[in-house]
Amino acid sequence: MKVRVHVSLKPGVLDPQGRAVHHALEGLGFSGVEDVRVGRLIELDVADGTPDAALDEMCRKLLANMVIENYRIEKLETA
Amino acid sequence: MKVRVHVSLKPGVLDPQGRAVHHALEGLGFSGVEDVRVGRLIELDVADGTPDAALDEMCRKLLANMVIENYRIEKLETA
Numbered sequence: 001m002k003v004r005v006h007v008s009l010k011p012g013v014l015d016p017q018g019r020a021v022h023h024a025l026e027g028l029g030f031s032g033v034e035d036v037r038v039g040r041l042i043e044l045d046v047a048d049g050t051p052d053a054a055l056d057e058m059c060r061k062l063l064a065n066m067v068i069e070n071y072r073i074e075k076l077e078t079a
Numbered sequence: 080m081k082v083r084v085h086v087s088l089k090p091g092v093l094d095p096q097g098r099a100v101h102h103a104l105e106g107l108g109f110s111g112v113e114d115v116r117v118g119r120l121i122e123l124d125v126a127d128g129t130p131d132a133a134l135d136e137m138c139r140k141l142l143a144n145m146v147i148e149n150y151r152i153e154k155l156e157t158a
Binding site for chain 1: 085086087097103104109110112115116117118121122124125129136140141
């Protein structure tokens with residue numbers, strides 16, 4: 001089973017990487033960009049019977065830093 | 080307009096970060112994890128009229144390294 005975990009900084013947490021990207025986009029001449037936030041996208045291939053609780057625990061224990069980050073788990077249909 | 084750009088390594092490209100996460104998950108006792116790939120999730124807030132071509136160009140020029148990475152652009156409905 002394929003699972004995608006989206007990890008993004010909580011609103012209000014300063015994002016220097018996002019700011020650098022924003023600045024670089026402006027430097028390249030792209031106008032109209034108002035905000036940029038950079039997060040992580042983790043693609044897991046787990047055994048089919050893996051319970052949601054286990055996925056949640058993976059995120060809380062390792063994949064996301066719960067102090068400054070939010071996560072969202074997205075299960076992909078087995079193709 | 081909110082736009083999400085998903086950047087992931089192309090299949091076949093070695094992913095040391097993903098391997099480290101995989102190893103750490105096993106160390107924490109999570110079994111059944113077969114593969115882990117780590118990518119980036121970039122959230123852009125752009126002006127409403129921004130054409131798709133401009134978004135595409137941002138990805139090709141800055142957000143993704145086209146040699147080793149793929150990207151996918153997802154436009155979010157303006158809430």
